[in-house]
Amino acid sequence: MKIKNYIDNNFDKIMSDVIDIIKIKTVKAEPVGDAPFGENLKYGLEKTLELAQNLGFRTKNLDNYVGYAEIGEGEEYIAILGHIDVVPEGDCSKWSVDPYRGEIKNNCLVARGAIDNKGPIISSLYSLKAILEENPHFNKRVRVIFGTNEESGDEDIKHYLSLEKPPKYAFTPDGRFPVIFSEKGIYTFSFRERIDWDRTEVLEIQAGTRSNVVPEQGKITLRNSSATKVKESLKKMVELSKCSFELLEEKDRLVVIVNGKAAHASSPERGINSIYGMYLFLNEVLEEKDSLKNFARFIAEYIQETTDGKLLGIDSLNMETGDLTISAGITKKIDEYINIKFNIRYPISTTEEILDRELQCRAQENGVVFFKENHNPPLYFAKDSILVKTLQDTYRDITGRDEEPAALGGGTYAKLMPNTVAFGPNFKEFKGNPHSFDECMDLDMLKIGIEVYAKAILKLSEYI
Template sequence: MQKQIEAFIDSHKEEMLEDLKTLVRINSVRGEEKPGKPYGDGPAEVLAAAQKMMAGYGFAVKNYDNYVVTGDFNDREKQLDILAHLDVVPVTEDWTVTQPFEPVVIDGKIYGRGTADDKGPAIAALYAMRAIRECGVPLSRNVRLILGSDEECGSSDLDHYYGIEQEAPMSFTPDADFPVINIEKGRLAKSFTASFAHDGEEGGRVLAFHGGDKVNVVPANAWALVTGVPLETVQTAVAGDESGVRFTVSEEESGIRITAKGLAGHASTPEVGRNAICALLALLAELPLVDNAQNNALKAVSELFPFGDLCGTALGVEMEDEISGKITVNLGVLDFDGTSLKGIFDSRVPICGNDSNVTAVIAAKMQEKGLSLEEGPMTPPHHVPAESAFVQTLLASYEKYSGKKGEARAIGGGTYVHDLERGVAFGCMSDDVDNHMHGDDEFMLVDVLVMSAKIFADVICKLCS
C-alpha cells in the first residue's frame, strides 16, 4: 500500500497545485467582523472553498461558525488531529515574481501569499488523507483535518473550536519546521509604566523618547530629545559608544535629537538583532542629566535592560535547562513624554521557568526601581516528550522520506498547537530554504509539498491503523 500511496501523490501533483492555487487566489487577510463572519469576508470565503474541496474528496465536513472547518476520514474514534490555517498576513506592493494572490509555478516553486504559510501545508495534509482514501487503505481510527482562519492574529479560532470539541490523543500542525518541534518556550510579554509630576527644573534632561513598534521585534530604531546638555558633550558620548548601533545627532529648536539605528530581529532570537532602545538608553545614562524622577526612571529602565543583556541577568531571571535552552528577554517598545513612561518587553521562558521564578521576580525588581509591571500570568512553556511514541513515529516518517536524520527541537516562538497538551509542530519548512514567509515573493518548493504529503500519509497510516 505504501508504494500505491506514493504513486497516487506523485500522479496527482498537478491537481494538488491547482487546489493550492484555488486557496491562494482568495485574499484571506483578517478583515472586519460581519454577521456570521468573525474575521470578515476573506477568511470566510477561504473556509468555504476548503470545505467544498474536502467534501468533494469524500470527507465528512463541518463548519464551526466560520471560525474553523473540519474534514473527518471516518466516523470512528478520533486518534489524530492535523491543524493548519488558511488566513494569511497582509501583503505589500513590492512582489516581483507575481502578485500575492495570483499564484504561479516557476522553476519548481509555487509563488503566492500562503503557499508556505499555511495553505500549502494544509493542501499537503489534505492530499495525504485523499491518497489513503482513494487507495482503499482502511483506518481503524479517525484522522481529522482542522482548518482555521485566525492563526496570524491570535488563534481565537481554536479557542472557539476547542470550546466545543475535545483535543485528540495526538495532534500536529504543519505550520513550522521539519523535523519535529516538541518544545515551545513560555512567553511573558508585559508592559511597565511610571508617571511623574512636571518639575520645571533646569539642567540636563530628556524631554521625550520613542523606540520600537512591536514587542516581538528587536527594535532597530529609537530617538530621544535632550535639553540642557552641550552638543559637544553629546557628540563625545556618541563617539565613544561601542555598541555597534549607529547614532546621529542634530540640533532642533527644543533641544538635541539623538537617533539610534540598530538591527531588527525576532524577539525569540534577540541575539540576531541589535537593540536600538537599549543602546540609546545606555548612551543617555552617560550624559550629565539632573537627578529627577524622569531621568532616574529612564536610567532604571537602562539598568534593568542593559544593552547586550539578552538573558535577563539584570532582571534576576537568568536561567537555562538542558532541553529548552536559555531564557531570552527583549525590550521591544519604549515611550516617554516627560510626564509618563511606558515600556513593553517580551521574554521567552524555558521549561524550568514559571510565574514564581520569572514573573514575580521581574515585578519585584521593577517595583524597587519605581516601575509598575502589568499584572497577569505568563503563557507557560509547552512540552511533549521527545521519547513519546507519537514524536518517534513522526521522526521515523520524516527520516524515511527526507533521507535526513530527525530530531526533536525546542523553539522560542509559539505555534498553532502551543495550547494543546499533546500537540507538536511537524513541517513543512526546512532550515536550508528561505521561503520568504510573511515577506514578498513567498513560495513553497513543489518537491517539498509532495514529500510532505507522503510523510503525512505515512504518519496517518501508522497512527490510525
Template structure:
C-alpha cells in the same frame, strides 16, 4: 507512477490552491457579528473550506473561529491543526506580500510557510492517503484556525464545541518534530517619567521590533553624538534629522520571530542604547537599557536561565506612545523545566523602579512529551522513513503552537532548522521541493497515527 512522482505532478495544483489563500490578507481585524477575528480571517476560512470541499472532504465551519475538513469513519479522530491567520506584512518586502510569486524552487508571500502552505500540504496528504485505498479505521480531520497569531482563541472555541482528538500534529514549527514547547510570559513595560516626546515601532508583539521612530527634544550637540552612536551600532539603516527644536530619529533593525530574537536586531533597543551613548539623560531610557536592553536573555529582570532543552529569551515586539506614556510589549519564552510560579519568583521585585515598571499580562505553562512516548515516536518515524535522516532528533522550541491547546498533539514541520524561511519577516517563502516532501511526511505521519 510512484508516490513522489504523484506528489510532484500535483505541485502546480497545490500552488494554485495556496495562491487562493495567500491573496487574502488574513490579519486579525476588528470583531464583527459572526466574525470574531474580523472580515479577512473569516474570508480565508471560507476559502480554505471551499478548497477542502473541492477535494472531496466533509467540511464544517465552527462559527468562524475555525473549521475543519474530514474523511473516514470511526469514533477516534486523527488531527492536523493548522492556521490561516497571518501576522501583518511589515516593511522591507521585495515581493508583493499578499500575492504568490514564484522564482525557481522558491515561492514568496505572507503565509507560504506560516501557515497557509502547511494547510494545503495537509489537505493533499489526506487526499493522497484516501486515494491510495488505505483503510481509514478512524476519522482524519484537518482543523483550520483563525487566531493562532493572537492567542489561539480559535482552538479554545474548538475545545468547547467539537470532539477531542485522539492524536495529531500541527505543521507550524520545525522538522524533525517538536516534543516540547517553552512556556510563555507576556509583559508590558511602561515609562513613568520621560523627556521622549514619542516613540513608536514594531508591527506585532511576537516578532522583534524591526523599525522605530523616536522624537526627542533637541539638545546642544546631541544630533552629532547620536549620529556617531548610530554609525557604530551596526544598524542597517538610520536617520537623525532636526526640525523645530526636535530631533527625529528613524532606526531600522532586523525582524525575527520572538522565539528566536537573537536572529533579529531590535530597533527600539538600539535606539535607547544610542540615546544613552549620546548623553541623552532620560528616566525611561535608563529603565529600558537596564531592564530590557538588547541582550534578549532576560537578565535585566532576573530571568537569565538555561536548561538542557533551551535558553530563556526575551523579545521587545512593539513600542508605542499613549498620552505621554511609552508602552513596550515584551514576549518571554521560558524553558520547559521552569513552571510559571518559578518564573514569577525569579523576577519578583525586579520589574519596577523609580524610572519605569513592567506588568505581567500572561504566564503560560510549557508543553512536554517524553522523547520515547508513542506520539513522538510515531511522528518522528515518519520523518526518518521519508528523509533517511537519523542525525536530527526531536527538539524543544521556544515558539508556541496549537499543541498547547489540543490534547495529544505535537508540532511537526514544515521548516528545516538550517533554513530561515523568514516567517514574520519580509519575503517569507516556501520551497516547492520542501512542500512536496512535507506532503509525503504528513501522509506517512497519518498512517502511523492511524496505527496507534
C-alpha cells in the same frame, strides 16, 4: 507508491490552491459583526473550507473562529492543525516580490504565509486526499483544522475546545522536521511607567506591531530645542548600539529613525531590535529632569541589547530544549504611560512563578510598573511516546535522515491543543524567514512534507 505518485501528479494543483489562499491578506483586524478577527480572516476561512469541499471533504465552520475538513468515522480522531492568519507584511519595499502574490523563485514559494503557515496547512489537505487515493476504504476519522488567531492570541483554539473534543493524536506543520518533542513556554508582559508628557523632550515614540516579532524600525519624535545634543548623542550610538540611526529635521521637531533587523521572537538573536536602540539613545540624550529618563535608563541598564534575560535575573540554561530568550516587540504611548511589551520563551528549567517574582522585583526596585499579560507553559513529550515515536519513525523512513527529536523555541498550537506536537514542514537547515521579509518555503520540502504527513496519519490510525 500511490501516495507519492498522487502528490507528484497533482503538485501543480496543490500549489495553485495554496497560492489562492495566500492572495487573501489574512492579517488580524478589528471584529466586525460575525467576523471575530476581521472580514479578511472570515473570508479566508470560508475560501479554505470551500477548497476542502471541492476536494470531497466534509467541512464545518465554528463561528468564523476556526474550521475543519474531515474524513472517516469514529469517536476518536487524528488531526493536522495549522493556521491561515499571518503577521503583517511590514515594509513592502524590503520584499523582492509582492508578499501576497505567491511567486516561485529558485524553487521556493515566496510570500507572506508561505511557510507560516498557509503553505503547509493548505497542502495538508492533499495528504488526506492522497490517503484516499491509495485506500478508498480508509475510514478512520481525520481532520485538518484551520485556525485564524495563532499569530495574535489563542481565542480560536479556546473556541474549538469549547465545542469539540480534542484529538487523540495531532500534529501541527508549523515547526520543523524532525518531530518537536518540546516547546518553550511563552510569557508576555509589559514594563510601563507613568510619564508627565509635558516634562519630556519626547513627543511621540512608536515601534513594532506584534510581540512575537523583533521590530525592524522605530521612530522617536523630539522637541526641536535639543537639536545640538541629539546630533552629539547620535554620534555616540555607533559604539553603543547595533542599530543604525537617521535624523530628520523638521521645522518644529526632530525625528529619529532607528533601524534594526526583523526576526521571530523565538530566535531574537538573529535580529537587531530597534526598540533597544531607541532606549539606548534616549538614555544618552535625555536630561535627568526629563520625565522619561528613568524608564529609558531602566531599559538601557537591564536589557541593553541582550536576549538572554541575564541582566533582569531571569536567565535559564537548558542543553536539551534551549535557553531562555527575551525580546521586546512593541513600544508606544498608552494614555499617560510609556509601555514596552516583551515576549519571553523559556525552557522547563525555570518556571512561571520565578519569572513573576524576578520581573516584579526589578520593576519595583526601579520605579517601573510590571504588568503580566499572557502565559502558555512549556510543552514536553517523552521521546518514546506513541505520538513522537510514530512521527519520528515515519520521517526517518521517508527521508533517510537519522536525526533526534528536536526542541523548539517558537510557540505553536501544540501548547494549546492537547495531544499535539509540531512536525515539519521544513528541514532544520532551511530557515524560511517566518515573520520577516521574503518569507519562503522550499517546494521539494513541501512535497516531501505532504508524503510524510499522509504516511504518518496512516501509522497513527492504527492506534485509534
